[in-house]
Amino acid sequence: MERYRVVPGPEGYLPPAAALHGVELPLPGQGLVEGSRVEGRTAALAIAERLVSASVPTFFPGPLLLWKSTEEALERGRLVREIAREVGAKVIPMPDYRPKYPMIDPAVEINPNHPNLTIWFNKIDVGVFIGVHCHQANLALKIIRGGTSCFTVALCAHEGHEDANASLRDTDVASLTALLDAVRIVKQGGE
Amino acid sequence: MSLEITRMNPHFADVMPQEYTDLVENGPFGRDFGARDLGSFKELFEEHPMCAGCNLSLAFRIIVASLPNPADTIMVGSTGCNSIAFPQLALHNVHSLFGNQNAIASGLKRGLALRFPDKVKDVVVVAGDGATADIGLDMTLHSWFRGEKFATVMFDNEIYANTGGQESGMTECGEIRNMAPTGKKFNKISVANLAIEAGCAYVAVVTTASPLKISKCFEKAVLVAREIGPTYVQIYTPCPTNLKLKSSESVSLAKERSKGTYQFREHVSPEAEEFLAARAEKTEEQVRVTSKDEEMHSA
Numbered sequence: 001m002e003r004y005r006v007v008p009g010p011e012g013y014l015p016p017a018a019a020l021h022g023v024e025l026p027l028p029g030q031g032l033v034e035g036s037r038v039e040g041r042t043a044a045l046a047i048a049e050r051l052v053s054a055s056v057p058t059f060f061p062g063p064l065l066l067w068k069s070t071e072e073a074l075e076r077g078r079l080v081r082e083i084a085r086e087v088g089a090k091v092i093p094m095p096d097y098r099p100k101y102p103m104i105d106p107a108v109e110i111n112p113n114h115p116n117l118t119i120w121f122n123k124i125d126v127g128v129f130i131g132v133h134c135h136q137a138n139l140a141l142k143i144i145r146g147g148t149s150c151f152t153v154a155l156c157a158h159e160g161h162e163d164a165n166a167s168l169r170d171t172d173v174a175s176l177t178a179l180l181d182a183v184r185i186v187k188q189g190g191e
Numbered sequence: 192m193s194l195e196i197t198r199m200n201p202h203f204a205d206v207m208p209q210e211y212t213d214l215v216e217n218g219p220f221g222r223d224f225g226a227r228d229l230g231s232f233k234e235l236f237e238e239h240p241m242c243a244g245c246n247l248s249l250a251f252r253i254i255v256a257s258l259p260n261p262a263d264t265i266m267v268g269s270t271g272c273n274s275i276a277f278p279q280l281a282l283h284n285v286h287s288l289f290g291n292q293n294a295i296a297s298g299l300k301r302g303l304a305l306r307f308p309d310k311v312k313d314v315v316v317v318a319g320d321g322a323t324a325d326i327g328l329d330m331t332l333h334s335w336f337r338g339e340k341f342a343t344v345m346f347d348n349e350i351y352a353n354t355g356g357q358e359s360g361m362t363e364c365g366e367i368r369n370m371a372p373t374g375k376k377f378n379k380i381s382v383a384n385l386a387i388e389a390g391c392a393y394v395a396v397v398t399t400a401s402p403l404k405i406s407k408c409f410e411k412a413v414l415v416a417r418e419i420g421p422t423y424v425q426i427y428t429p430c431p432t433n434l435k436l437k438s439s440e441s442v443s444l445a446k447e448r449s450k451g452t453y454q455f456r457e458h459v460s461p462e463a464e465e466f467l468a469a470r471a472e473k474t475e476e477q478v479r480v481t482s483k484d485e486e487m488h489s490a
Contacts, residue, residue, distance in 0.1 A: 061200075061203055065200060065203070066199065066200050066203050066207070067196050067197070067198065067199065067200065068195050068196045068198060069198055069199070069200045069201065073200055074200060074201070074202065077200045077201075077202030077203060078202050080202070081202050081203075091203065091206045092206065093203055093206055093207055093208070095207060095208065095211045096281070098278055098279060098280070098281070099278045100238070100278075100279060101238055101239060101240045101278070101279055102238070102240070105208065108206075108208045109208050
């Protein structure tokens, strides 16, 4: 069976969960790029390349990063803003998961129940999720892969997301610092 | 949720939508707002997809504004019109399967007590008459028999409004509904009496004609449930869509019923009465101390 590659969509209504196609989560120290396990450093460089070359790169910080400002969240927040500045990315928050009525304002927020609205409205070609609870991130990633051509990145604090086009696991202050370094290296023309 | 979760990460304050900034700066978290202050603070339940003149949404708005401690409250809903309201609520909430709400709330309340032994966590069930008195009656009654410490609120529109208008156990005898054309053949279930028999420490029956009464009863129900045992508040919320009323007429109907077949009733157990009296005394004392302080400052 040909290996399933988790590439940007649109894959159509109800895209399959990548896990159903045999895509496995990265092991400690690894990341995922298009469904393949790679070294964490390789994944960080691939994400950095995407961010640097994107027309409208955008960070989507979720509730775990936006609320309850622990020291860790503050530092992670500072680094996310720093990376966003470095690549000229927008920051559009996902403050909660309510499917708001009549609809969210896609110019200023993103929602896991219809993330495609924000992607389409802002013409986002690379979207980075961070601080979003696992099941809501999976939902958003699948919808985006189903209906848009946006390249998705999941900077996960746990085991990574197989439905993202690229994902890091155990994302903490150190790995965000490493991603910032990777972005600077890519901007200077690579290693 | 707790109060600290309502604090914003300053690195993202500039990109947060206005709605959230308003909730943090002028919302009810950690502040003493109630139904009396509606219109003067950012509410947790604002835009909603309910029909014009919906009394359920009115009751929902009032009880959400009357939560004694919203930052530490989780609401449990069920299938029905209220499940369309819940997704708009800026508060942690759980949607249960039809009728399961009191079973879910039992587990939730016990889980929260284990997870946060030093914190007060309120659980409030809000469901329609179908979920409470028909499909979930066993779950409702057994949570009361077990003495589970949470408040149950029934929005009683006397109909399955969301599915076109079938009669429910709470429909009055003889009433005709869109999908019950021969009329109801048996009496309205007296869930309030069942609640008293089942051991609820506080029970109230109110209508949307008296918003402040709803607020007071609901607050008592949450506080008594926190300290003593299960409580029940039944609110008459007529449905203008199914009863074919103009949107402005539904509250008038509630007013009319509140003088006839839906009169205000309240049952307070002796233990709950003692608790509420002690609490009122404490509040009065606090007010006295505050005004004394203010007098001293102004002098």
